[in-house]
Amino acid sequence: MIDLRVLRENPELFRESMQKRRASSDVVDQLLSSDSEHRSALQSFESLRAEQKAMGKQVAQAQGEQKQQLLERTKALAAEVKAAEGKVSAAAEAFEAAHKAIPNLVSPQAPAGGEEDFRLIREVGEVTKPDPCRDHLELAESLGIIDIERGAKTSGSRFYYLVGDGALLQLGMLQLGMQQAVANGFTPVIPPVLVRPEAMEGTGFLGEHADEIYYLERDDAYLVGTSEVPLASYHSGEKLELDQPLRYAGWSSCFRREAGSYGKDTRGIIRVHQFDKVEMFVFCTPETAEAEHLRLLDMEEQMMAKMELPYRVIDVAAGDLGTSAARKFDCEGWVPSQGRYRELTSTSNCTTFQARRLNIKYRDTNGKNAVAATLNGTLATTRWIVALLENHQQSDGSVYVPRALQPYVGKEVIEPKK
Incomplete structure (x- = not known):
């Protein structure tokens, strides 16, 4: 949720932000209008309430015909107060909806435009195309480590089983990511994956991407698509001590409906x-958020190096940012069978947007209450298996296991099943 004080002082800043996102700035004007209407309705209501209280004292002291006239005015005033109260409620509802409709203010450093307008920061490693080049599913099935057919039989399309070395490969990545996080001062967390609406809304996931989320109507609860949600909600309604950032690493299963991806990436x-995913999450002061963002990116790149994968880092364009993000960096791994880079991990600086919604504050250097900043970033997730298998495939159909994962998988090479 954006800072209303900043909007009132500089609405053009938010119009420019929406333009960078390639979105209409009408929502800014709608919020300004709703804000004005809400404050006007509230002022009218409070004025009538003040008159009502004063009238009550006059009635108590009046006599005869004067008292009767005052009683009649009191009756009419009560109806006016009730109507004004209804206008305040309606205006407040419209104002809240307009407030939530505006995404976070885009960082001045983020490039403008859509998905293809990212800024390339660096490329690391040498991209190759093995000969023969098998895709990850062909490799996985020959190795006996992913079972798509039985996943579909049990749960439907886009479900799978990780079996044997496939399960060990994922567990190894997640454990390696968690160990790296702990070594860097993060507190490990296994959070709930079923959350209340206020937790999902507070992190900004019930806006344009609400159809991606699994909702359990009977329980009025949501399955999370990332542990960012329960980690953000962990300190909701609290006042934190932020002399040092609070850093958490959540290990969880994640669920996404993929409603908008019909026909896309259906294979594998x-x-x-x-x-499954290990997600980093940070609470800090707004002044230290940019430095924390670079720290999270560095940790993600350390994991890319441990996976021995060629990758590139991009500064995501404003139009491809989520509702909560002011700036985002993606690490995209090379996928040989597709001849292109695909997102493996990302880190977002959400500034004060989520914390304002979740009412998470801290005491600043002047001793005043201020809104905290939040950031998130992924350290390991299931999709990495795609890049691991394809980049480390060998001519005989086996797959090399990166040195960092060998203690977890228990072997240097995964051989095809006979």
Whole structure:
């Protein structure tokens, strides 16, 4: 949720932000109008309430015909107060909806435009195309480590089983990511994956991408698509001590409906309904958020290096940012069978947007209450298996296991099943 004080002082800043996102700035004008209407309705209501209280004292002291006239005015005033109260409620509802409709203010450093307008920061490693080049599913099936057919039989399309070395490969990545997080001062967390609406809304996931989320109507609860949601909600309604950032690493299963991806990436496990992930999450002061963002990116790149994968880092364009993000960096791994880079991990600086919604504050250097900043970033997830298998495939159909994962998988090479 954006800072209303900043909007009132500089609405043009938000119009420019919406333009960078390639979105209409009408929502800015709508919020300004709703804000004005809400404050006007509230002022009218409070004025009538003040008159009502004063009238009550006059009635108590009046006599005869004067008292009767005052009683009649009191009756009419009560109806006016009730009507004014209704206008305040309606205006407040419209104002809240307009407030929530505006995404976070885009960072001045983020490039403008859509998905293809990202800024390339760097490329790391040498991209190759093995000969023969098998895709990850062909490799996985020959190795006996992913079972798509039985996943579909049990749960439907876009579900799968990780079996044997496939399960060990994922567990190894997640454990390695968690160990790296702990070594860097993060507190490990296994959070709930079923959350209340206020937790989902507070992190900005019930806006344009609400159809991606699994909703359990009977329980009025949501399955999370990332542990960012329960980690953000962990300190909701609290006042934090932020002399040092609070850093958490959540290990969870994640669920996404992929409602908008019909016909896309239907082969294999690039885009699935359930996956596992280790997610970093940070609470800090707004002044230290940019430095924390670079720290999270560095940790993600350390994991890319441990996976021995060629990748590139991009500064995501404003139009491709989520509702909550002011700036986002993606690490995209090379996928040989597709001849292109695909997103493996990302880190977002959400500034004060989520914390304002979740009412998470801290005491600043002047001793005043201020809104905290939040950031998130992924350290390991199921999709990495795609890049691991394809980049480390060998001519005989086996797959090399990166040195960092060998202690977890228990071997240097995964051999095809006979």
